[in-house]
Each structure stands twice: as C-alpha cells, then as structure tokens.
Amino acid sequence: MNVPILKVAHLSKSYGGVRAVANVSFEVVSGERLAIIGPNGAGKTTCFNMLNGQLAPDQGKVEFEGRDIAGLKPRQVWRLGVGRTFQITETFGSMTVRENVQTALLSRHRRLRSLLTLAARAYANEADALLARVGVLDLAARACAVLAYGDLKRVELAIALANRPRLLLMDEPTAGMSPRERGELMRLTSELARRESIAVLFTEHDMDVVFNHAERILVLNQGELIADGRPTEVRVDPRVREVYLGNRFADA
Amino acid sequence: MTASAILIQFLNGLSGASSLFLVAAGLSIVFGVTRIVNFAHGSFFMLGLYVAYSLIDRFGHGAAGFWGGVALAAVAVALLGALVEVLLLRRIYAAPELLQLLATFALVLVIQDFTLWAWGPEDLLGPRAPGLSGAVNIAGHQFPQYDLFLIVLGPTVLLALNFLLKRTRWGTLVRAATEDREMAGALGVNQKWLFTTVFALGALLAGAGGAFQIPREPASLYLDLSVIADAFVVVVVGGLGSIPGAFLAALLIAEIKAFCIGIGDVTIADSVISLPKFTLVVEFVVMAVVLVLRPWGLLGRRLTPPRRVGAVERPLALPSRRAVYALAACGAALALLPTLATGYSLILLTDIFVFALFAVSLHFIMGPGGMPSFGHAAYFGLGAYGAGLLLHRGGLPMELALLLGPLVAGVGALAFGWFCVRLSGVYFAMLTLAFAQITWSIAFQWDSMTGGSNGVIGVWPAPWLASRTSYYFLALVTSAGGITLLWRMFYSPFGYALRAGRDSPLRADAIGIDVRRQQWAAFVIAGLFAGVAGALYVFSKGSISPDSLAVPRSIDGLVMVLLGGVQTLTGPVWGAALFTWLQDAAARNVEYWRAVIGLVIIALVLAFPQGLAGFLRDRFAGERHAP
Ligand SMILES: Nc1ncnc2c1ncn2[C@@H]1O[C@H](COP(=O)(O)OP(=O)(O)OP(=O)(O)O)[C@@H](O)[C@H]1O
Numbered sequence: 001m002n003v004p005i006l007k008v009a010h011l012s013k014s015y016g017g018v019r020a021v022a023n024v025s026f027e028v029v030s031g032e033r034l035a036i037i038g039p040n041g042a043g044k045t046t047c048f049n050m051l052n053g054q055l056a057p058d059q060g061k062v063e064f065e066g067r068d069i070a071g072l073k074p075r076q077v078w079r080l081g082v083g084r085t086f087q088i089t090e091t092f093g094s095m096t097v098r099e100n101v102q103t104a105l106l107s108r109h110r111r112l113r114s115l116l117t118l119a120a121r122a123y124a125n126e127a128d129a130l131l132a133r134v135g136v137l138d139l140a141a142r143a144c145a146v147l148a149y150g151d152l153k154r155v156e157l158a159i160a161l162a163n164r165p166r167l168l169l170m171d172e173p174t175a176g177m178s179p180r181e182r183g184e185l186m187r188l189t190s191e192l193a194r195r196e197s198i199a200v201l202f203t204e205h206d207m208d209v210v211f212n213h214a215e216r217i218l219v220l221n222q223g224e225l226i227a228d229g230r231p232t233e234v235r236v237d238p239r240v241r242e243v244y245l246g247n248r249f250a251d252a
Numbered sequence: 253m254t255a256s257a258i259l260i261q262f263l264n265g266l267s268g269a270s271s272l273f274l275v276a277a278g279l280s281i282v283f284g285v286t287r288i289v290n291f292a293h294g295s296f297f298m299l300g301l302y303v304a305y306s307l308i309d310r311f312g313h314g315a316a317g318f319w320g321g322v323a324l325a326a327v328a329v330a331l332l333g334a335l336v337e338v339l340l341l342r343r344i345y346a347a348p349e350l351l352q353l354l355a356t357f358a359l360v361l362v363i364q365d366f367t368l369w370a371w372g373p374e375d376l377l378g379p380r381a382p383g384l385s386g387a388v389n390i391a392g393h394q395f396p397q398y399d400l401f402l403i404v405l406g407p408t409v410l411l412a413l414n415f416l417l418k419r420t421r422w423g424t425l426v427r428a429a430t431e432d433r434e435m436a437g438a439l440g441v442n443q444k445w446l447f448t449t450v451f452a453l454g455a456l457l458a459g460a461g462g463a464f465q466i467p468r469e470p471a472s473l474y475l476d477l478s479v480i481a482d483a484f485v486v487v488v489v490g491g492l493g494s495i496p497g498a499f500l501a502a503l504l505i506a507e508i509k510a511f512c513i514g515i516g517d518v519t520i521a522d523s524v525i526s527l528p529k530f531t532l533v534v535e536f537v538v539m540a541v542v543l544v545l546r547p548w549g550l551l552g553r554r555l556t557p558p559r560r561v562g563a564v565e566r567p568l569a570l571p572s573r574r575a576v577y578a579l580a581a582c583g584a585a586l587a588l589l590p591t592l593a594t595g596y597s598l599i600l601l602t603d604i605f606v607f608a609l610f611a612v613s614l615h616f617i618m619g620p621g622g623m624p625s626f627g628h629a630a631y632f633g634l635g636a637y638g639a640g641l642l643l644h645r646g647g648l649p650m651e652l653a654l655l656l657g658p659l660v661a662g663v664g665a666l667a668f669g670w671f672c673v674r675l676s677g678v679y680f681a682m683l684t685l686a687f688a689q690i691t692w693s694i695a696f697q698w699d700s701m702t703g704g705s706n707g708v709i710g711v712w713p714a715p716w717l718a719s720r721t722s723y724y725f726l727a728l729v730t731s732a733g734g735i736t737l738l739w740r741m742f743y744s745p746f747g748y749a750l751r752a753g754r755d756s757p758l759r760a761d762a763i764g765i766d767v768r769r770q771q772w773a774a775f776v777i778a779g780l781f782a783g784v785a786g787a788l789y790v791f792s793k794g795s796i797s798p799d800s801l802a803v804p805r806s807i808d809g810l811v812m813v814l815l816g817g818v819q820t821l822t823g824p825v826w827g828a829a830l831f832t833w834l835q836d837a838a839a840r841n842v843e844y845w846r847a848v849i850g851l852v853i854i855a856l857v858l859a860f861p862q863g864l865a866g867f868l869r870d871r872f873a874g875e876r877h878a879p
C-alpha cells in the first residue's frame with residue numbers, strides 16, 4: 001500500500017537568474033491525493049513540467065515506479081503511465097469531444113500510424129465510457145473549440161485517463177469553474193484515485209478544495225519546498241502561515 | 253584574388269546590400285505590425301523603378317529632374333500602398349492569414365499586367381545620376397560613384413528608421429504593435445491609422461529601393477517576383493520584424509554574392525565549379541542554414557504567436573452519403589465524357605486532373621498538418637523530372653518511369669522535410685520556399701543532366717497511352733485514385749494525429765504523439781503524391797522545364813487550395829478546376845489575363861473569406877456532420 005510510485009529528489013530549475021524550483025524532494029504513494037500549493041509564481045507549474053518531461057531539470061532525479069524518467073520526452077513519460085492536465089486547457093479544438101478521447105485511445109493502442117482505416121469508428125464505445133465517467137457524455141459530438149471552460153477541464157481529464165495512468169498530474173484542475181463544479185470534479189477525482197488507486201498530484205489555489213480533497217499537502221514558496229504534511233499539520237505550520245498571511249496582508 | 257580586387261568586391265557587396273536592405277526593411281516593418289506577408293512588396297519595388305523612369309524622362313535628366321523623379325516615384329508608390337491597405341487589406345485582417353497572402357499575390361498579378369500595359373514588355377534603362385555618373389579610382393580599379401552613394405544610403409536609411417522607431421511616438425506604437433498586438437490594442441492605439449501608415453512606409457521603402465536602382469539596372473517585368481524572393485530571404489535571415497537584422501542579412505547575402513561573382517570559376521580536383529552560377533541559390537542556401545541553426549533568424553526573437561483569427565476550424569465530418577454519391581456521379585460523368593467531347597476540352601481536363609491531385613497533396617499538409625508550404629512545386633517538379641529522366645537517361649519503359657518518378661519526389665521530401673518540420677508558420681513556409689528554389693536552380697543549371705533551361709523534351713507516353721483519350725483516362729484514374737487515398741488519410745488515425753499536432757502540440761505530445769515525426773511523414777506523403785501529379789504532367793506535355801518547379805507553380809498550388817477553402821475537404825479540387833480553367837480561358841482570350849485572374853481572386857477573397865467550398869458548405873450544408 002505505501003510503496004512510493006513517484007520519487008522526486010533535489011529537483012531544480014532556473015530561468016536566467018530566477019530559481020523557479022530549488023532543490024525540491026518528495027514522494028507520492030500509490031492512490032494518494034497530494035496537493036501542491038503556493039503563491040503565484042511559486043514554481044508549481046515548472047515542477048509539473050519537469051515531472052512529465054516537458055522541461056528537463058537542471059538538477060535532480062525523478063523516479064516513476066523505480067525508473068528514472070528525468071529527461072524523457074512527455075510522450076515517453078505518458079506511455080509509462082503518467083497522465084496530465086494543463087493549467088490552461090490543451091485540447092484539440094477542431095475535433096469533437098469524442099474524437100479527442102479517441103485520439104488518445106488510438107495513441108495508447110499505437111494505432112496512429114494507420115493510414116486508411118477510419119478513426120471515427122475506433123474505440124468509440126471506450127471513449128464514450130470515459131466521457132461518461134467524467135460527466136460530459138452529452139457533449140460528445142460537440143467541437144472542443146466551442147466548449148465552456150469547465151467542460152474542457154473535464155474533457156482533459158477524460159483524455160488523461162485514456163491511458164489508464166497510475167499517476168495523474170493536474171495543474172489547477174478547477175480554475176475557471178463555479179464552486180459547485182469544483183466540488184463535483186474533485187469528488188470525481190477523489191473517487192477515481194480511490195477506486196483505481198491512481199495517485200493524483202494537483203495544484204490548486206482554492207483552499208477549500210485543497211483542504212477537503214488532499215490527503216497531503218506540499219507548500220512551495222519561491223521555488224522552495226517549505227512544508228510537506230497532512231492538512232492539519234500544514235494548516236498550523238508557522239512558515240506556511242507566514243507566506244499566506246504575509247501575502248494576505250500585502251494584498252490588503 | 254589580389255587585395256585590391258577583394259576590396260572592390262567588398263564594396264560591390266556593400267552597394268548591393270543597400271537596395272536589398274531598403275526593400276527588406278519595408279517588408280519587415282509591414283510584417284511586424286500587420287502580420288501580413290506581403291507578396292506585392294516586390295511589385296512596389298518594380299513600380300518604383302518604372303515610375304522613376306517615366307518621371308525622370310518627363311522632368312529631364314538634370315539633377316532636379318533625376319532626384320525629384322526618384323523622390324516622387326517613392327512617394328507615389330507609398331500612396332499606392334496606403335490605397336491598397338485601405339481598399340483591400342483592411343477588409344481582410346480578420347480573415348485567415350493565408351487568405352491575406354492570397355490577396356497580396358493577386359495584387360502581384362494585377363500590378364504586373366498594369367505595368368505591362370503602361371510601359372510595354374521591353375526593358376527600360378534609365379539615365380545615369382547627374383553628378384554621380386563617373387567613376388573613382390580605388391586601389392587601381394574604377395569604381396562607380398553612384399555605387400559609393402548607395403553604400404552610404406543603406407546605413408543612412410538604417411539610422412533614419414532607427415530614429416523613427418525609437419524616438420518618435422509613432423515608432424513606439426509600431427514597436428508595441430510588433431511585440432504584442434493585443435497589448436497595443438489595449439493601449440488604445442488607433443490600429444487603422446497605424447496600419448495604413450505602416451503599410452505606406454513599407455511601400456515607400458520598396459518604391460525608393462526600386463527608384464534608386466534606376467542607373468544600375470533596367471526596369472523589367474520579372475523584377476517583382478525575383479525581388480520579393482530576395483526580400484523574403486533577407487527578412488527571414490535577419491529575423492522577422494528586426495530592422496538591424498535585415499541590414500545584417502542584406503550585407504551578408506550581398507557580400508557572398510559579390511564574392512561568388514568576383515572569384516569566378518574555381519577548379520577543385522579537376523572539376524570546374526562556377527561560383528557566379530551559384531549566386532542564383534546562394535541566398536537560399538544561407539537562409540536554409542540560418543533557419544536550421546537559428547530558427548528565429550540572426551537578430552530575431554520568437555514572436556508572440558499570432559492571435560487565432562477567423563473562425564476556428566470545425567470538426568472534419570465524414571462526408572454525408574449524398575456527398576459521396578455526388579462525387580461518384582462526377583467521376584462517372586468524367587469517365588463518360590470522351591464519348592461526347594474531344595480535342596481541347598480533354599487536354600484541359602487532363603490538366604485539371606493533374607493539378608487537382610497536386611492541390612490535394614498540398615492541402616494534406618496545409619490543412620490537417622497546418623504546414624503551409626510555399627515550395628510544393630519542388631516535389632511536383634522532382635516527380636516530373638524523375639519520370640522524364642528515368643525514361644530518357646535510365647532507359648526505363650514509360651509505365652515504369654511513371655511509377656518510379658514520384659519516388660524521386662518522395663526522396664526529396666524525405667530529405668528537405670526533415671529540416672522543414674523543425675520550424676513552423678512563416679519560417680516553415682520560407683524554408684520550403686528555399687528548398688524549392690534550390691531544387692529549381694539545380695534543374696536550371698545542371699545542364700548535362702537536366703537539359704538546363706530547355707529541360708527534358710520528347711517525353712512521350714507509351715503507344716497504348718499516346719492518344720488523347722487514353723491519356724485522359726490514365727490521368728482521371730490516377731488522379732481520382734490519388735485524391736481518394738489522400739482524402740481517406742484525412743479521416744484515418746494518421747490524419748487525426750496530424751491534426752492533433754496542429755491544434756495543440758503540447759497536448760499531442762502529452763498523449764504520446766511524436767509531432768515532428770508525424771509532420772515529417774505527412775510531408776513525405778504529400779511530396780510523393782505531388783510527384784505523381786508531376787509524373788502525370790510530364791507525359792501529358794511531352795516535356796518538362798525548370799518552370800514547372802519555380803515559385804509561380806508553388807503559388808498556383810496555394811491559390812488553388814485557398815480559393816477552394818483550406819478548411820473543407822473537397823475545396824482544393826474545385827479550386828484547382830476553377831483556377832486551371834480560368835488561367836487557360838483568360839490566357840487564350842484576354843490580353844491582360846493575369847490582371848483578370850488577379851481581380852477575380854481579389855473579388856473571391858473579399859466575397860468568400862472561407863473559400864468557395866466553405867461558402868457553399870455554409871450555404872447549403874453540403875458536408876454535414878456525421879452522426
Ligand atoms: N519560460 C519561462 N521563462 C522565464 N521564467 C519563467 C518561465 N516559466 C516560468 N518562469 C518563472 O518561474 C517562476 C515559477 O513559475 P511557475 O509557472 O512554475 O509558477 P506557478 O507556481 O505555476 O504559478 P501560478 O500559480 O501563477 O500558476 C516564476 O517566477 C515565473 O516567472
């Protein structure tokens with residue numbers, strides 16, 4: 001139960017002189033829901049980008065299920081079982097919702113080289129099942145380009161699930177959603193994590209979502225990991241309070 | 253070379269760089285602000301030269317007449333530029349960017365015929381510049397005074413532009429718009445006014461570039477396309493939107509050219525290499541190298557990706573059953589046609605079949621691939637040359653040559669494509685153009701193999717295919733078969749992966765798609781089918797010349813695809829049919845047929861910004877959404 005599937009050690013990345021992520025280490029165990037929080041520019045997205053291969057770390061190790069994945073391409077990391085959603089949704093706008101998921105399924109089955117079969121007939125049922133799971137089956141025939149933002153986030157989740165990932169990276173999964181939608185999506189995600197023991201690593205600015213849905217919380221500030229613990233522990237951590245309360249005073 | 257000869261060549265290069273820089277700077281500023289790749293920029297240069305010729309002729313060859321004529325010519329071209337912006341471009345800023353390109357290309361055609369009508373087909377050589385007509389002695393060589401003047405002119409204009417852009421309010425707005433259009437809009441910049449003045453300035457620079465050439469080169473009708481090609485190269489090498497970059501690039505290219513001419517023939521290991529001949533391609537080689545090593549040009553920076561304008565592409569629905577039947581009926585009607593029609597209409601239709609396949613192959617990478625190739629004719633030409641040479645020099649039977657010729661195109665696409673797919677957008681387009689130009693000059697200059705400018709002649713089909721009717725059938729079956737295969741690929745998993753990479757490279761990569769490899773494969777497939785069209789073409793004409801892989805042929809392909817509508821499935825076929833027919837009918841019946849075509853294109857662009865088939869689809873919902 002408590003085998004770590006992801007081990008991150010001494011991860012660092014700088015842009016010019018800015019240390020976006022500095023010497024960050026943590027582990028994620030199978031089926032765990034882990035939130036990364038921190039103020040804007042804390043390095044959350046940069047951290048994600050290094051986990052899924054979009055960025056090569058300057059330093060540090062990323063081990064997924066015992067395999068060093070630092071420096072692999074996103075497409076290779078994905079094949080190993082890491083799914084991802086983006087802070088600003090990335091879907092295929094000229095395709096229907098169903099086709100988006102079908103494309104991911106075709107890729108999983110390595111059938112994208114096929115030149116003369118019809119993609120629209122491939123894995124349609126499987127795609128619909130995924131869409132039903134995230135609650136957007138009724139939108140299956142709509143073009144992604146015309147979807148509302150909250151719906152797009154769900155489609156992204158369906159795409160990410162198409163490869164049956166064991167680790168899901170979700171960058172601000174509920175941004176742009178109404179409070180009710182947030183609750184729904186996070187309940188769905190928690191359920192997935194539990195039922196299929198998918199580990200979920202997510203970033204989030206909404207503290208309600210974080211404290212209701214994360215089993216553990218990592219706090220980043222200016223690239224550094226300043227806290228790692230259960231919600232009750234993090235809530236009372238003096239350094240975290242300083243960062244957040246300090247910010248709040250600054251905002252006021 | 254002696255030291256003094258080197259100095260002279262160096263000075264020659266400097267003077268050549270000046271006029272190149274003037275044109276390129278104008279193109280660069282216009283692109284930076286409006287994001288329009290203005291094909292007609294070379295036409296403005298040409299007009300500047302012609303107008304200056306006439307004005308000086310009228311004002312007299314004295315100092316006032318000459319310099320007044322040059323200045324007025326530049327101003328006249330600037331006014332024309334402003335007019336074009338207000339009347340045409342302003343209406344299509346919201347259209348897809350490729351359509352804007354099409355519109356500016358139509359302008360090229362109109363201006364070309366206007367020039368022919370106004371000044372006639374003969375080259376016109378203007379007078380020397382009064383006061384600068386002599387030569388000075390530099391290190392024992394006679395060097396023209398006027399060239400010294402040009403050497404000074406380039407840096408002067410650079411400084412003036414620098415002042416304009418850095419020190420004036422207008423310049424600040426231009427720079428803001430170049431960096432970030434939305435931001436400039438948010439700052440409350442009056443975009444209409446800004447765009448018009450920028451376009452006028454660009455035209456002014458092009459017109460001046462032409463007018464200042466008066467004592468150096470004759471005004472001639474081919475200048476528009478040759479100048480625009482040069483200017484593109486300079487702008488891309490320097491970095492889009494960067495004026496100092498354009499200057500540096502102009503210098504680099506002009507110097508290399510000057511030294512190629514100065515050095516002449518060199519003998520390496522017993523074979524003579526003619527460097528002057530190399531000037532035809534040297535700039536394209538430089539561009540290819542620069543783009544591969546520094547994809548944003550020498551001094552360029554990555555531009556903010558252009559805002560997605562126009563309608564977002566809709567899902568590509570499977571054609572309805574009705575549409576499939578209608579297409580099949582079209583095919584059947586074409587198959588029955590030879591029983592009714594004979595002679596010329598069969599030849600015209602054969603051409604249409606060839607170009608329909610060519611257009612669809614281009615559409616395959618432009619549409620789903622999002623890769624607008626400006627050099628697709630290279631693969632058409634490689635297929636044609638491949639087939640012709642396999643027949644002639646390889647001694648293969650015609651049937652085999654027809655089959656294997658396209659493989660030559662495929663190999664070409666494999667090699668060039670590897671480089672091209674590393675870039676995107678305008679940079680991709682320019683690199684494809686560079687490779688096409690390199691291919692062209694090889695065909696043009698490798699006399700012993702390709703027959704040089706005469707090309708390969710006497711390439712006739714086998715006896716059983718020699719009659720008009722039987723070749724008509726061959727072309728129909730091959731083209732219809734090729735198009736069907738390509739269309740099928742649009743709907744295949746391969747086609748979906750291609751579109752995925754176009755829509756969102758990040759997401760595509762994050763679901764296991766190797767976007768570059770996918771694009772490369774598509775590029776090769778498109779090249780292969782363009783090669784089939786080329787091979788069909790060579791046997792229908794009996795000959796092939798370098799023209800068939802030159803820039804205008806590539807542009808024809810773009811026009812066909814865009815006319816028909818890049819966002820539709822069948823559009824490019826209708827575009828090819830319409831354009832081929834129009835070209836043929838206009839060329840046979842109207843003296844100024846290019847202008848007619850240009851005006852028709854402009855009218856179509858203004859009336860149907862989504863292309864013909866897009867318009868029909870919207871109107872009659874012909875290609876309906878699959879359930
Ligand atoms: N491509 C880049 N070039 C330069 N600096 C960057 C780049 N991407 C991120 N940064 C910087 O790195 C730091 C971390 O950014 P990152 O996007 O990871 O933060 P984040 O925690 O995801 O913020 P947010 O909550 O706003 O999404 C910031 O200071 C940011 O300005």
Ligand SMILES: [Mg+2]
Nearest residue numbers: 044045046087
């Ligand atoms: Mg972020």
